[in-house]
Amino acid sequence: MPAPKRASSEPQTFLTKWGLRTIILLLLIWVGTWLDRIKERWYVFDPSHLHQLAQAAIASSPNDTAGMIQHIVSNLTRTYPSNQVKINVDSSEWVFNNAGGAMGALYIVHASITEYLFIFGTPLGTEGHSGILSADDYFHILVGEQWAFSAGQLEMERYTPGMVHYLPRATAKQYKMHEGCFALEYARGENERYAGWIPLMVPFGLADGLTSTLDFITLYNTGRITLREMGRNLFIGKI
Ligand SMILES: *[C@@H]1O[C@H](CO)[C@@H](O)[C@H](O)[C@H]1NC(C)=O
């Protein structure tokens, strides 16, 4: 008779199913925690080297933004072997970026899962919300000025060429690149308690494109370049 059979096997299947799901969930949490704990091992770039590099680039090419960018890229390719980290040397590969109400252009110098390095800026000036990033952000001013403030501050912070504007993860500011500004931006996932991962920053980077500018060509190119660079890095084991 089928009825009593079902009655006796149903609780068992139920238990097996939920037991398995719980085990898978615990495994995922364990892997996630473990990856989060060891992710410093994957950092290649060093904030103090990048700061010196930004300052050296400014000193070696005064009034020449393209020269500064060349200086940075050629130093990075000479400092890091191409089997350790991939640098995008095509400095003509710029895309627009709209995020937090601000607009500028990006040249993606490096993108991997745990770190990214951009040249970001605009010659026109822009202003907006920094975004609440899931990674620590170092904004090295090359040209122009960046102004910023956090809610509650009554005076602005002012960053000039050679300075770094450090934005720890999970903080937010209003910022303004007053009369145009270009910067070398470095972000890395860092925090122990929260997963500080570059992919978690992507929604902020894309939201304005999806809901406001509808510039799908820019979105497509940004996604294409980012995934290409992440892929090139993953391929050599740079997470
Ligand atoms: C790269 O830049 C840093 C900082 O300016 C400098 O100390 C280092 O010598 C440079 N390396 C190369 C290979 O140019």
Ligand SMILES: *[C@@H]1O[C@H](CO)[C@@H](O)[C@H](O)[C@H]1NC(C)=O
């Ligand atoms: C850079 O530009 C400023 C302002 O236009 C000028 O005063 C200065 O002499 C320039 N410096 C060089 C090295 O060209």
